[in-house]
Each structure stands twice: as C-alpha cells, then as structure tokens.
Amino acid sequence: MKTMTLVVAIFAAALAAQDDKPSPVPSRSRRPSKLIASSLSNPEYKIGTVETGEAVYFSRAASGRKSASGEELDSDSLTGAHALYPFGSIIRVTNAANGRAVEVRVVDRILTTSNKVVSVSRSAAERLDFVKAGSAQVKVELVALAADR
Numbered sequence: 001m002k003t004m005t006l007v008v009a010i011f012a013a014a015l016a017a018q019d020d021k022p023s024p025v026p027s028r029s030r031r032p033s034k035l036i037a038s039s040l041s042n043p044e045y046k047i048g049t050v051e052t053g054e055a056v057y058f059s060r061a062a063s064g065r066k067s068a069s070g071e072e073l074d075s076d077s078l079t080g081a082h083a084l085y086p087f088g089s090i091i092r093v094t095n096a097a098n099g100r101a102v103e104v105r106v107v108d109r110i111l112t113t114s115n116k117v118v119s120v121s122r123s124a125a126e127r128l129d130f131v132k133a134g135s136a137q138v139k140v141e142l143v144a145l146a147a148d149r
Helices: 002-017 122-128
Strands: 050-058 079-081 090-095 101-108 116-121 135-144
Touching: 050 122, 090 116, 090 122, 101 116, 101 122, 116 122, 116 135
Parallel strands: 050 116, 079 101
Antiparallel strands: 050 135, 079 116, 090 101, 090 135
16 A cells, blocks of 8 residues: 555656656657658658668557557558657658558658668558568658648
8 A cells, every 4th residue: 555655656756846848859769760850859851851671560459559649540541650750640651562552641650760760550450461471671761740730
C-alpha cells in the first residue's frame, strides 16, 4: 500500500510541475539515417524533406488500438507512424527495391531511438509489396504538413 501511495504522490508531483504549454515535437536522440534535404531535429519542416531507411508495418492485430494521435489504428487505411512529423502530415513512402510508392497520413509515433524511419499500415505495406518480407528499405518524403491540408 505504501508503494502505491508513493507512486501516486510522484505522479501528482510530476503533473504539478508541468506547465500548460504544449510540448514541442520530440527531437531524435540519434542522427536520422541518410537525411537528405533538411534536419529533422528542427521542428520547421520543409515540404520535400527526404530521408531513407527501413520501413516496417503494423499488423491487423494492432487495428483498433489507440495511436499516439488518439485515432484508432486501422490496418486497412493508408496511415503510418513517424518519429517527428506532425500528426495529419502526408508522407510519400517509396520502396527502394521496386519503386512502388504510396502516400500515408501520419497518425502515430515510432521511437526516436528506433532504427526504423517509418511504420506503415498493412494496406500501405501491401501496396509497397513488402508484407511477406516484413520490412523494406524505403525513401520517405514529406508531401504536406498537417497545417497545409
């Protein structure tokens, strides 16, 4: 019981210490792989920013779970997760092996310490043709920011 009281007290103190300002978009704790156009640690993102790296997809089992944006994940939609881009932004993901591309809307986050650059829905992975492999080397290009839509 004392442990639970201590946990609640620590949680309450942490909440009280927060101010009412929204937190900024997190910066990556590591350098993004092969960032081409601009620095992703800068929250002033530029349309056309490109990075390359590995993509994975979330399975149908994840459907219905809440994403970081509060939206439910749907493996049949064209959505994805990125470490930094604002929710609602559109990114074009291109499979480096076959040239197939798909545009997805950012609705979730991936860890900034992850070696992946993007996670996409199963539907997007099917269009990119890497479901069987489980992952693919991709190019990710920022097409539109949420405020631009």
